[in-house]
Amino acid sequence: MLKSKVAVMALMVAACTLAMAQTGALAPVQTIRFSPDMLDKNVDPCTDFYAYACSKWQAQNPIPSDRPSWGRFNELQDRGETIVRGILEKSSKDDPKRNPIEQKIGDYYSSCMDEGAIEKAGTKPLQPTLDRVTALKSKDEFAKEAITLHRDGISAFFEFGSQPDFKNANQIISAAEQGGLGLPDRDYYFKDDEKSVEIRKQYLAHVQKMFELLGDTPDTATAEAKVVIDVETALAKGSLDRTSQREPEKIYHKMSTKELAELNPSFGWTQYLEGIGAPPMQSLNVAEPDFFKQFDATLKSTSLDDWKTYLRWHVVHSNAAILPAAFVNENFNFYSKTLQGTKELPPRWKRCVRAATSDLGEAIGQIYVADTFGPEGKARTLKMVNALEKALGNDIQKLSWMGDDTKKEALVKLKAITNRIGYPDKWKDYSSLKIVRGDALGNSQRSNTFAFQRDLNKVGKPVDKGDWPYPPMTVNASYNPLQNNITFPAGILQPPFFDNQADDALNYGAIGAAIGHELTHGFDDEGAKFDPEGNLKDWWTSNDKEEFEKRTSCVKDQYASYSPLPDVKLNGKLTLGENTADNGGLRIAYMALVDSFAGKNPAPIDGYTAPQRFFLGFANIWCQNRTDQITRYLANIDPHSPGKFRVNGTVSNMPEFREAFKCKADAAMVRENACRVW
């Protein structure tokens, strides 16, 4: 699946799953629970609810040196990674009794852990690829070269893959998307504030060092790095910005293969499409036509030698994590230290657990699920999902601003949402993927080829809704507007999100609000453009659409006024869908909780009423610490707001919060013009 921005709306940014602190011995696997001892009684909840719920946690939980941020999600990831480590270590013993799954995950992990062998091999495993690029004789050979690079997992020129057809969402088509950059986003190439200029300078130095590590002289490497930045800047010029990419109509341009070849005549599209490994196609989605126009111009204006330099950079860049330590460290220095503020490289086992999870996620997931997740977990979650869906249905019916016609359509869409809980019904079949003990780089490349081919095999077929976007140990959740379904993997269905031993109020505030968040994505500024079957189709009356936009615009302005750092403001439009989902999700979770009381108010626990515990359960999951660097980085690219604003921004829109904590009308947590969409 392409990294299409519409494909999956997650609960939190995937980049936060980076890095981790643990060394040596296996950490004990502990359950992480909410505790009222963690509340800061020196803070008035009506003044700053986030500080009331999280400041003590923040003070007691500094960011580990090998992470850019630390929060409740990370605590769970940490726990999950420890479990996965145990699975991988057990499977890596060279035992003839291992089954094929254990052989693959075990040999992958042991190869990744074998630093000695990786050091000894040096760049030799990469040499055939580098030699092939160096030997290119003409730009006419780029299409053939791009096929090999893309199949090996090297993101040069552009991205290619499969996706559902936005206007016929049950059908999978091919898609070509913008790509080919080394910085996280196109804006990094153009922003001229002091910090951005400095980052570009450091990026240049990083690219230069990587060329030096490949054996080039410092002078040559300096010149080469400049070439790379020039080529990437040219590609970035044609790239769509991140906020616009949230608008499905801006990334959907279905064309015939002939039209694409005409749009971008300097690239051998016919050859590429015939050789890439997808079934023959008549048409495809060219997500950003302007990018391919600009790619064409850049192909013409840049010399063959400069393109070779650009390609060599992407070959080494894409494989840096699996090369000798000098490459790993240099890659870490720029991408984790400079961009995100991480102080130290995570220990090798963590990096190998993550690499194995990324390449063989569902192979590991089968064992993880058997060890950690029983059928009762699924049943309890489903019960809560049903309660949340019922609450959203009641909410829609009662909305004052929406007319009956649109309400009818919204309820049809709500009813059509399907749920995926815990783990997939059918596991991915890895049998055609060869994993060789002692060949770390080869394993990584073959895994990339396997994933790429598996993705392209879907083209021309109906969507397989049983195919999951991530493995079951993932601590996240998502809504997919093109399938109109929500996904809650086993990894998130545990304390503090879902605590068997906690009262309903706490659970509804935590996992309940997360379920509500995902359901509301079906109705946020982006999700609302898709119909019950996942097609990009308007089902709104124009009057209701106008009312909807008035309300989402309130949310946009509210969050745009928040500053996570003195010189950084949140992008109200980029974060609009997530903020709408947070607000809607918390509201319907509250409705579902009240419904569960069945008219009887539960007795307070530890001195806190059920409504208070509901809001505390919500705030608790967003307690986090972040480096300034990652705060700045995420403000550029992450559609989610930081924890503080996810909590304070949401509760300050809810009269139910004001009532629960008896806040005065002029309290900071009571917004005079509270926003409400759903």
Ligand SMILES: [Zn+2]
């Ligand atoms: Zn979300």
